[in-house]
Amino acid sequence: MRTTFRTQAMAITKRDLMRERRSGEVLWVTLPFGAIALLLIPIAIGTDRPTLRAIGIGLFWVIVMLFGVLIAVRQAHTETQAQRDVVALAGIDPAAGYVGRALASFFLLIGFEAVLAVVTVALYDVPLDGWIWMPLVMVLVGAGLSLLGTLAASIVSTGRSASALVPLLVAPLSVPLLIGATQTFEALRLGRSSLTWTLMMTIVVLLLAIAGVLSARTLQESG
Amino acid sequence: MRTTFRTQAMAITKRDLMRERRSGEVLWVTLPFGAIALLLIPIAIGTDRPTLRAIGIGLFWVIVMLFGVLIAVRQAHTETQAQRDVVALAGIDPAAGYVGRALASFFLLIGFEAVLAVVTVALYDVPLDGWIWMPLVMVLVGAGLSLLGTLAASIVSTGRSASALVPLLVAPLSVPLLIGATQTFEALRLGRSSLTWTLMMTIVVLLLAIAGVLSARTLQESG
Amino acid sequence: MVENGTIVSLQDISVRAGATHILRNVILNVQPGEAVGVFGANGAGKTTLLRLLATLLKPASGSGVVLGADLNNDERYEVRHRIGYIGHVPGLYPEMTLDENLSFIATAMGIDGAAVASSLAAVGLAGAADRRAEVCSHGMQRRAEFARILMAQPEFLLLDEPHSALDGSAVDLVDDLVRQTIEAGGAAVLVSHDRSRVDDLATFSVEIAGGTLS
Amino acid sequence: MVENGTIVSLQDISVRAGATHILRNVILNVQPGEAVGVFGANGAGKTTLLRLLATLLKPASGSGVVLGADLNNDERYEVRHRIGYIGHVPGLYPEMTLDENLSFIATAMGIDGAAVASSLAAVGLAGAADRRAEVCSHGMQRRAEFARILMAQPEFLLLDEPHSALDGSAVDLVDDLVRQTIEAGGAAVLVSHDRSRVDDLATFSVEIAGGTLS
Amino acid sequence: MTTLERNPSSVWPWIVMAVAGLVTFVAAMSVSPDAVQGQLSRIMYVHVPSAWLAYLSFGVTMFASAMYLWKRDLAWDRRAHSSAEIGVFFTGLAISLGMIWGKSTWGVWWTWDARLTLTAIMFFVYLGYLALRRTTDDLDARAKRAAVMGVLAVIQVPLVHFSVIWWQTLHQPPSIIKPEGPDMDPSMVVTLLISVLSFTVMYAAMMYKRIDLARIEDAVLIAEQTNTGPAAGEAVVAPDLSGGS
Numbered sequence A, B: 001m002r003t004t005f006r007t008q009a010m011a012i013t014k015r016d017l018m019r020e021r022r023s024g025e026v027l028w029v030t031l032p033f034g035a036i037a038l039l040l041i042p043i044a045i046g047t048d049r050p051t052l053r054a055i056g057i058g059l060f061w062v063i064v065m066l067f068g069v070l071i072a073v074r075q076a077h078t079e080t081q082a083q084r085d086v087v088a089l090a091g092i093d094p095a096a097g098y099v100g101r102a103l104a105s106f107f108l109l110i111g112f113e114a115v116l117a118v119v120t121v122a123l124y125d126v127p128l129d130g131w132i133w134m135p136l137v138m139v140l141v142g143a144g145l146s147l148l149g150t151l152a153a154s155i156v157s158t159g160r161s162a163s164a165l166v167p168l169l170v171a172p173l174s175v176p177l178l179i180g181a182t183q184t185f186e187a188l189r190l191g192r193s194s195l196t197w198t199l200m201m202t203i204v205v206l207l208l209a210i211a212g213v214l215s216a217r218t219l220q221e222s223g
Numbered sequence C, D: 001m002v003e004n005g006t007i008v009s010l011q012d013i014s015v016r017a018g019a020t021h022i023l024r025n026v027i028l029n030v031q032p033g034e035a036v037g038v039f040g041a042n043g044a045g046k047t048t049l050l051r052l053l054a055t056l057l058k059p060a061s062g063s064g065v066v067l068g069a070d071l072n073n074d075e076r077y078e079v080r081h082r083i084g085y086i087g088h089v090p091g092l093y094p095e096m097t098l099d100e101n102l103s104f105i106a107t108a109m110g111i112d113g114a115a116v117a118s119s120l121a122a123v124g125l126a127g128a129a130d131r132r133a134e135v136c137s138h139g140m141q142r143r144a145e146f147a148r149i150l151m152a153q154p155e156f157l158l159l160d161e162p163h164s165a166l167d168g169s170a171v172d173l174v175d176d177l178v179r180q181t182i183e184a185g186g187a188a189v190l191v192s193h194d195r196s197r198v199d200d201l202a203t204f205s206v207e208i209a210g211g212t213l214s
Numbered sequence E: 001m002t003t004l005e006r007n008p009s010s011v012w013p014w015i016v017m018a019v020a021g022l023v024t025f026v027a028a029m030s031v032s033p034d035a036v037q038g039q040l041s042r043i044m045y046v047h048v049p050s051a052w053l054a055y056l057s058f059g060v061t062m063f064a065s066a067m068y069l070w071k072r073d074l075a076w077d078r079r080a081h082s083s084a085e086i087g088v089f090f091t092g093l094a095i096s097l098g099m100i101w102g103k104s105t106w107g108v109w110w111t112w113d114a115r116l117t118l119t120a121i122m123f124f125v126y127l128g129y130l131a132l133r134r135t136t137d138d139l140d141a142r143a144k145r146a147a148v149m150g151v152l153a154v155i156q157v158p159l160v161h162f163s164v165i166w167w168q169t170l171h172q173p174p175s176i177i178k179p180e181g182p183d184m185d186p187s188m189v190v191t192l193l194i195s196v197l198s199f200t201v202m203y204a205a206m207m208y209k210r211i212d213l214a215r216i217e218d219a220v221l222i223a224e225q226t227n228t229g230p231a232a233g234e235a236v237v238a239p240d241l242s243g244g245s
């Protein structure tokens, strides 16, 4: 290797963040849509204050989950075959590419989560117990979703009919993340330990990281 | 005119539906995501049966609204400058293009709504009173969202940083649709007339159709 | 086929991208029966000129008339179907077959459906009509663009490096197309880096440098 | 720069797309210092051959070695950085400037950042380094691709219609690049429809027809 | 483009604004404070006319946008732009004052309420309108896109106004905002009318100033765009074939 794995992954991350900064796709489309979703839900389901308080945090995680995956999958559509060829022939390790892309999505997702969290607190008046755990859970969810979405995106970009697999991949894997995130706070509310849940999320994240790195080469081949 | 407005619009509709059938974007990505969203919500907010029954239909409309707009806006990303040039130089009336694209989105949305409605009934055990109004409301919402999304997409495609506009344009116009849809059933439940709401939705749909047709030429120019 | 009259008349036209000029004070007249060669370095503004003539770009200043339509107002929409433009990048829908791509245009332009097969055959793609555009080679896609032009029979051709990507047997297509169009009283503007090839075809040539024609 | 040994050795290689063959029983050997011209009709499989040699496609059957790496297994990932490929379509990121595009590749390949500016200057794009790729003309984008190759200094060049889209002053770039590479002990494969231009450069030429080389 | 001979530095609009503000203040202070809400009820005489001005401004923006689309005269675009900017200012004022009022009457700065939410959306929609105008320097393209949005966005206005009615059908606990009943004190009605009227006059004066400014901004843009720097193509030169590599 002429460069390190780390340099290559960082180059990819930087590229993705730069492209996002120029196109503003996440900042200007996905993020406002997520915020609007939080705004529209009370209008649609009737605005009973206690109910909203109760479901606010759950809705927050659902929105994060849905739009988070969309953010991470978006890459599949923004890269052309010619661009992929250039990256491949620059000798970039597919695994470094996977890590780099996931990292860029991770940063975007953390930003997304942070903004939506503020919106949720403002609109739903959710109880703030256990907020100290929030950063950890947000990081775990962000990492899980970005790894998951990046994996899904590389499947999509290998060939067209494969995209049917994406929901099948995303649905079962995002459920443990979602359960982990909501149950952490549920456990805290009930005064129980939330360690099991955080542990489960960590395992999912690690699993996704390993799966992504190991399958990177296989998935890189153009179909 | 060498061809009629209708022929041109139908050609565009047929093209869009054919492209969707081949790429399966809506069928395999957006639709499953919408269904997953409905699945995740009870997991996230805790599965209290009466609450779910009460909010089910509202959530259905929110999901339809969010993903519906994404379906309709998707066009902005799937057409290249070269393709737009070819369409323009075929002498296709921009207004016919608008109507044709909106019509294609409308068909996709109706399918999307139908599938999600079934999922909602299955998962949330929602009360089915007034279901006879459902087709009408679904058609109105489908029409409104497709017109709205198509309009937003054509504004976006005229300039790059304009994508900031999509949510801002979509939000105010989708709110009356959302309120109309939910209030129609609320009114029925309370035994009141839902005519005002249907009327309001019809007005919004007409407004969007007129606005889209009238602004089609103006928006066609490349920025 | 063409009413008698000037096909292009540009007066002092400028085209801008943001604050910088791409074209400045361009003057150009093209009469029926003429084929114009346009030369110039990479980035000089040749494609910009073609897109301007195709009514796809509006001038920043100056006045221009193409096929009788003023470039500065909505008249230009009425003449678009009489213009045939081939750019650098093929404008096919990748998921649709070549046949479907052309049929779409035929329906939209009110052209008889039989013309699709005959024009694909004319460019040697009859056997690939049912192939999706995305699996067609670059040259095949370019040929399909020529098939579209043959089908629509425009009076005014705007061809951006028309000979590139075409194999030896297909390059003559371009020359034939141009000759037939100008003989029928139409006109053509050809952008190319290959002077010798275009000089044979062109009635006169212009060169773009520093944003202006000469 | 190159270890002594064959650069390409394809034995009975076939490439398939679904059920149809694109290439069949291809045999090709390229030694250091050789430049190969590849000709053939549109859709014959020239681009497919180049992508196969670039390790971007896997053969359906047969065995092949490029720069010492077997095309059928993971060795091919190790030689990719030594291959320079320019395809039909530029692989730049449209939102990024030319400078940013090249800097990204430089970082990923471990090339000194100063090489970015000097190779952009070498292709005449120093003045446009800060322009986003999407606002660069087609020829400028192609030039930027050549700048990438100049920067990476690959041993094995794969050029798909390299002369197209380049203006008169820039076409010599191609010839210079190919000569320098083969003089340094590398090799090149050039796809073109312009026989006269490639014949000057090529050590030998092959023709693709019916999916096979001859 | 209209080139009305107006003096952009005229001071009378400032005087009109000051007088209108003074009238509102005097009117608001002269009425006796509300029995329940005390001195803070005086906020109403600014809160309500601000909301009214927001409606008026966005209505004018819609009208001027439609006129632009019809006439293609940039003067209408400048009117639409100016009015939207003033409208955003007064929407912000109505929200801020409402929040202060709400803190004292409801005990919270913000609550889940249709009118509050929709007013906030309206605020952002028109901020978006202003942001859209920054996406291009091409005066005509900018005017066209803005005009389309300027027309469509106005739907937000009746939405905000009627939201109170919708709210009640959403069976809300009565703790949430309720417009006061029909039994308002006549002196309050008169004072409210006076403040609405003087705010409207203030709006006219502000429009006058803002349109003058918009004309200057457009002129600056046009001047910038008629520069005679090198053409875009001159950045590309012949390759340096002798050069290393």
Ligand code: HEM
Residues within 6 Å of the ligand: E044, E047, E048, E051, E052, E094, E095, E096, E097, E098, E099, E101, E102, E103, E105, E109, E110, E115, E116, E119, E120, E160, E161, E162, E164, E177, E179, E180
């Ligand atoms: C952030 C908080 C608030 C916002 C965004 C807000 C917004 C508005 C708007 C947009 C209007 C114009 C409605 C129309 O006539 O169509 C309005 C009117 C009014 N507001 Fe507020 N308001 C807020 C807080 C309050 C509070 C706390 C009170 C009093 C307790 C209040 C009392 C009124 C009254 C009396 C009117 C006029 C009556 C009517 O037409 O509804 N507002 N407000």
Ligand SMILES: Nc1ncnc2c1ncn2[C@@H]1O[C@H](COP(=O)(O)OP(=O)(O)OP(=O)(O)O)[C@@H](O)[C@H]1O
Residues within 6 Å of the ligand: C131, C135, C136, C137, C138, C139, C140, C165, C167, D017, D018, D020, D022, D040, D041, D042, D043, D044, D045, D046, D047, D048, D049
């Ligand atoms: N997935 C596929 N299904 C069917 N045919 C395919 C597929 N992929 C490629 N082909 C065919 O393979 C052939 C080879 O394409 P290739 O791009 O290699 O041609 P080429 O020689 O480079 O032509 P050109 O001169 O036009 O660039 C074409 O006829 C193309 O239609």
Ligand SMILES: Nc1ncnc2c1ncn2[C@@H]1O[C@H](COP(=O)(O)OP(=O)(O)OP(=O)(O)O)[C@@H](O)[C@H]1O
Residues within 6 Å of the ligand: C017, C018, C020, C022, C040, C041, C042, C043, C044, C045, C046, C047, C048, C049, D131, D135, D136, D137, D138, D139, D140, D165, D167, E232, E233, E234
């Ligand atoms: N938005 C923009 N901002 C800055 N420069 C631009 C913009 N759009 C186009 N340009 C510049 O305008 C010039 C003209 O481009 P054009 O595509 O017309 O060139 P061309 O003569 O066709 O070149 P080629 O031979 O490479 O095809 C280029 O230098 C390009 O970089």
Ligand SMILES: [Mg+2]
Residues within 6 Å of the ligand: C046, C047, C048, C088, C160, D137, D138, D139
């Ligand atoms: Mg060009």
Ligand SMILES: [Mg+2]
Residues within 6 Å of the ligand: C137, C138, C139, D046, D047, D048, D088, D160
């Ligand atoms: Mg090829």
